[in-house]
Amino acid sequence: MTYHDLKANRREILTSVGAGGLTLAFSIASKAEAQDDTVKPLNAYVRVAPNGKVTITAKNPEVGQGVKTMLPMLIAEELDVAWEDVVIEQADSDPKAYGRQFAGGSMATPLHWEELRRVGAVARAMLIQAAATAWNCGPGDCATVPGNVVHKPSGKKRTYGSLAMACANVTPPDPKSLTLKDPKTYNIIGKPKAQYDVAKIVTGEPLFGIDVRRPGMLYATYEKAPVFAATVASADLEAAKSVKGVRKAFVVEGDPKAMSPGPGNIGQGLMPGVAVVADSWWAARKGRDKLNIKWNDHPTSKQSSKLFAEQAKAIAAGKAQRTARNDGDVDAALKASAKTVEAAYAYPFLSHANLEPQNCTAEFKDGKLEIWAPTQNPEPGRQLTAKTLGINPDDITVHMIRGGGGFGRRLANDYMVEAAWIARETGAPVKLLWTREDDMAHDHYRPAGFHFFRGGVDAAGNVTAWHDHFVTFGEGTTMAPSAGMSAAEYPARFVPNCRLEVSTMPLGVPTGPLRAPGSNALAFVMQSFIDELAHAAGADPLAFQIKLLGDKPTVGEPPAAYGAARMRGVLQAVGEMSGWGKTKLPMGEGMGVACYYSHLGYFAEVAHVACSPEGAVKVKKVWVAADVGSQIINPHGALNQVQGSVLDGLSEALHQAITIEAGRVEQSNFTDYRLMRISEAPAVEVKFLKTDFPPTGLGEPALPPAIPALTNAIFAATGKRIRSLPITPDMLKA
Amino acid sequence: MAYSLTVNGKAVSADVDGDTPLLWVLRDTLGFVGTKYGCGVAACGACTVHIDGQPMRACQIPVESVGAAKISTIEGMAAHPVGKKVQAAWMELDVAQCGYCQAGQIMSATALLAKTPKPTDAQIDEAMNGNICRCATYVRIRAAIKRASGQKEV
Numbered sequence: 001m002t003y004h005d006l007k008a009n010r011r012e013i014l015t016s017v018g019a020g021g022l023t024l025a026f027s028i029a030s031k032a033e034a035q036d037d038t039v040k041p042l043n044a045y046v047r048v049a050p051n052g053k054v055t056i057t058a059k060n061p062e063v064g065q066g067v068k069t070m071l072p073m074l075i076a077e078e079l080d081v082a083w084e085d086v087v088i089e090q091a092d093s094d095p096k097a098y099g100r101q102f103a104g105g106s107m108a109t110p111l112h113w114e115e116l117r118r119v120g121a122v123a124r125a126m127l128i129q130a131a132a133t134a135w136n137c138g139p140g141d142c143a144t145v146p147g148n149v150v151h152k153p154s155g156k157k158r159t160y161g162s163l164a165m166a167c168a169n170v171t172p173p174d175p176k177s178l179t180l181k182d183p184k185t186y187n188i189i190g191k192p193k194a195q196y197d198v199a200k201i202v203t204g205e206p207l208f209g210i211d212v213r214r215p216g217m218l219y220a221t222y223e224k225a226p227v228f229a230a231t232v233a234s235a236d237l238e239a240a241k242s243v244k245g246v247r248k249a250f251v252v253e254g255d256p257k258a259m260s261p262g263p264g265n266i267g268q269g270l271m272p273g274v275a276v277v278a279d280s281w282w283a284a285r286k287g288r289d290k291l292n293i294k295w296n297d298h299p300t301s302k303q304s305s306k307l308f309a310e311q312a313k314a315i316a317a318g319k320a321q322r323t324a325r326n327d328g329d330v331d332a333a334l335k336a337s338a339k340t341v342e343a344a345y346a347y348p349f350l351s352h353a354n355l356e357p358q359n360c361t362a363e364f365k366d367g368k369l370e371i372w373a374p375t376q377n378p379e380p381g382r383q384l385t386a387k388t389l390g391i392n393p394d395d396i397t398v399h400m401i402r403g404g405g406g407f408g409r410r411l412a413n414d415y416m417v418e419a420a421w422i423a424r425e426t427g428a429p430v431k432l433l434w435t436r437e438d439d440m441a442h443d444h445y446r447p448a449g450f451h452f453f454r455g456g457v458d459a460a461g462n463v464t465a466w467h468d469h470f471v472t473f474g475e476g477t478t479m480a481p482s483a484g485m486s487a488a489e490y491p492a493r494f495v496p497n498c499r500l501e502v503s504t505m506p507l508g509v510p511t512g513p514l515r516a517p518g519s520n521a522l523a524f525v526m527q528s529f530i531d532e533l534a535h536a537a538g539a540d541p542l543a544f545q546i547k548l549l550g551d552k553p554t555v556g557e558p559p560a561a562y563g564a565a566r567m568r569g570v571l572q573a574v575g576e577m578s579g580w581g582k583t584k585l586p587m588g589e590g591m592g593v594a595c596y597y598s599h600l601g602y603f604a605e606v607a608h609v610a611c612s613p614e615g616a617v618k619v620k621k622v623w624v625a626a627d628v629g630s631q632i633i634n635p636h637g638a639l640n641q642v643q644g645s646v647l648d649g650l651s652e653a654l655h656q657a658i659t660i661e662a663g664r665v666e667q668s669n670f671t672d673y674r675l676m677r678i679s680e681a682p683a684v685e686v687k688f689l690k691t692d693f694p695p696t697g698l699g700e701p702a703l704p705p706a707i708p709a710l711t712n713a714i715f716a717a718t719g720k721r722i723r724s725l726p727i728t729p730d731m732l733k734a
Numbered sequence: 735m736a737y738s739l740t741v742n743g744k745a746v747s748a749d750v751d752g753d754t755p756l757l758w759v760l761r762d763t764l765g766f767v768g769t770k771y772g773c774g775v776a777a778c779g780a781c782t783v784h785i786d787g788q789p790m791r792a793c794q795i796p797v798e799s800v801g802a803a804k805i806s807t808i809e810g811m812a813a814h815p816v817g818k819k820v821q822a823a824w825m826e827l828d829v830a831q832c833g834y835c836q837a838g839q840i841m842s843a844t845a846l847l848a849k850t851p852k853p854t855d856a857q858i859d860e861a862m863n864g865n866i867c868r869c870a871t872y873v874r875i876r877a878a879i880k881r882a883s884g885q886k887e888v
Contacts, residue, residue: 063832064830064831064832064833064834064869065831066831194825194828195828195830195833197833198824198825198828198830199825200833201824201830201833201836201837202808202821202824202825202830202836202837202840203768203808203809203811203812203821204766204767204768204769204807204808204809204811204837205768206767207833208770208833208834210767210770210771211767213765213767219762244751280750280754280758280762280763281758281762282750282751282754282755282758282762283751286751353868354868355770355772355778355780355832355834355835355866355867355868356770356772356832356834357771357772402832402833403832404770404832404833404834404835404868405831405832405834405868405869406832407868433771435774436772436773436774436775437774636828637828640828640831640871640874641831643870643871643873643874644831644869644870644871647870647872647873648869648870651870669773669774669775669777670772670773670775670777670778670866671775671777675866675868676870676872677863677866678858678859678862678863678865678867678872678875678876679859679860679862679863681870681872681873681876683873684873
């Protein structure tokens with residue numbers, strides 16, 4: 001889909017943001033209209049007001065991935081209601097009513113596609129039953145048109161609003177007993193919808209975690225050690241308190257478990273630090289500047305990115321610690337290969353860099369804790385907070401507030417525990433806000449990694465040998481969070497002689513999932529090395545990729561099945577879209593192709609770059625062919641996610657690295673941790689192939705192949721192979 | 735001390751230290767929370783406001799330096815002849831993903847169009863390069879600016 005396709009549906013977009021054009025107050029007016037406490041909700045998700053306005057609950061946290069709009073679309077479709085009559089309300093964290101509520105793994109679509117359509121269907125069946133009872137007929141005599149039940153024999157109608165009250169006496173049917181709509185009849189699913197909160201976004205209404213205000217609220221800042229989990233030796237609390245507006249300054253000893261440098265522990269609880277609480281955030285910051293904190297030494301203060309790289313090289317020179325996969329005989333196959341390639345790849349730690357720094361508001365009163373958190377993962381936050389503060393989880397309420405970007409950072413809840421602790425110590429509602437520098441120094445970083453490859457191709461251009469020794473972080477067989485690799489990592493199972501080995505080094509840096517975790521790094525190394533083999537074989541890279549996928553529809557068994565035919569489909573499509581092999585490019589320009597399967601989605605991408613002799617890279621265009629199944633639920637949101645993911649991947653590859661020196665992060669702000677700017681953003685053309693598979697998610701899978709598409713294009717343009725990220729001009733200078 | 739300011743055409747007063755950045759006066763003292771904090775060093779543009787019509791980073795402006803200058807924030811754009819067009823284009827194209835940067839984007843785009851009603855791509859790049867969108871909605875930001883200026887979008 002391109003902009004042109006969307007333009008054809010412009011009316012639809014307009015309709016969804018306000019009847020008859022642009023009504024900036026749309027959501028507020030409608031919310032008031034839909035308020036009616038006299039009518040019992042039909043279920044945990046659906047409430048119909050007498051005037052026919054329908055309130056639908058959005059169960060999951062919204063961080064920009066569009067679920068607050070998309071999930072209610074599923075319910076509204078089967079409920080059979082006009083989208084203009086829908087009011088969306090954000091749920092609180094409530095696992096008893098809504099099950100798991102989280103934003104991660106691009107899982108909202110696959111987990112809810114069936115379930116939430118059935119929620120809508122149940123509500124519709126209840127309204128039909130209420131009408132049938134009123135008309136003294138069977139439900140089979142009734143049908144619906146949006147917002148109304150129709151008595152088929154007579155053509156009589158009753159609005160949903162007029163039936164809502166009577167639904168209190170209707171027993172909900174078994175969801176499994178209901179027949180869902182034929183997708184050909186959809187009115188809402190598959191039609192572009194604007195984000196529900198679009199009016200609030202463009203007018204600057206309070207919406208995000210940072211915007212939360214409570215009566216009597218104070219503002220907090222919290223300083224932690226630059227060396228992760230180091231404890232406070234001393235701090236000048238009195239100096240901080242002498243600053244006008246500062247109410248409190250105190251040391252937080254923190255949770256000893258949060259301080260153990262083993263994988264999975266560090267950074268997951270309350271880290272030690274010093275809190276300053278004031279009448280305003282600026283006063284708290286000024287107080288903090290006076291703290292003069294001395295930190296105790298910590299065992300991790302010697303670690304550095306440079307040492308990790310040296311250690312990885314030394315490990316790779318010896319025997320791997322563990323063999324994850326060993327098919328055929330790699331060594332014999334390499335000897336018999338027509339061409340062999342050896343290469344070492346590396347990628348750095350990355351920060352999530354949510355534009356809204358971590359924050360949380362907490363209020364502790366009469367033994368109960370109320371939390372307003374821009375979290376992607378509220379329930380583990382509630383449990384962690386309960387454990388750390390020693391209070392009953394049932395005494396904690398978590399309101400899920402829109403997050404200014406998620407990208408996996410807000411799956412951790414460190415800011416929530418800190419805010420709760422500080423609020424209890426303070427005895428007043430407190431908004432904790434991290435500085436940008438805090439945010440960059442205390443992330444759960446995408447782990448760095450190192451891959452040492454050997455590969456071979458035969459004279460016919462088949463990959464005959466593939467050997468990857470992956471040097472990563474962890475202890476023994478326990479990987480640091482997001483630092484692992486599947487033993488089925490592609491092209492395993494497609495190459496007859498394949499050995500995957502893993503060695504680990506200990507790490508005292510918190511790590512965690514960054515958008516498309518694992519995949520965002522593995523796609524770069526795997527797809528680049530495949531491209532190296534294609535060039536070694538003298539083959540066209542796209543044809544080589546298609547050939548490597550073989551001729552079977554799928555390889556392997558669920559949950560690790562790989563849809564080879566689906567990947568061949570997107571590769572062929574992206575070749576056609578991009579004019580692959582048909583475009584004559586000037587000197588210094590090139591096109592690269594890559595594909596990757598992650599988060600249940602199949603993506604193939606082509607990048608077109610221009611490289612200058614000074615080593616500057618300009619991405620001119622990216623083409624994306626995607627297969628995420630039979631239905632794109634909200635085409636407008638889907639396109640935005642894919643375009644954003646691609647640019648996010650390019651931004652990582654072109655600019656980003658977090659480096660560790662003396663145990664601490666060297667970068668501190670967007671001045672030394674760069675994000676892509678508008679002048680660097682190429683056009684991204686996207687095509688969704690519809691296939692007979694259940695729909696899957698789009699928050700992540702478009703990102704991974706963007707990086708190797710770029711680096712493979714750079715090779716085509718310059719003959720320089722990028723084996724380490726980020727790309728620097730030095731790597732490309734002629 | 736108390737500072738008298740003009741925000742979105744209204745006289746307001748803020749009793750704060752003179753070195754407090756305008757950003758925090760707007761957000762925490764006056765309640766205009768549409769202006770966002772992103773970096774504190776004028777590197778991201780999330781806090782962009784207009785000072786006498788010029789786009790400025792509110793995180794870098796001590797309140798004592800504002801004087802009689804007129805401050806406009808995102809909350810005032812519905813009453814701004816260009817700002818309301820920009821907001822409409824942003825809505826019609828549903829530019830945002832997370833939405834956090836978009837107030838700053840709209841403020842920069844409004845200042846651009848007020849001065850340059852039909853900007854070229856290069857002029858858009860120059861005026862908007864100071865505004866980071868972490869979700870990278872740049873394709874739509876560009877299209878929305880074109881739309882608001884009555885130009886072809888792609």
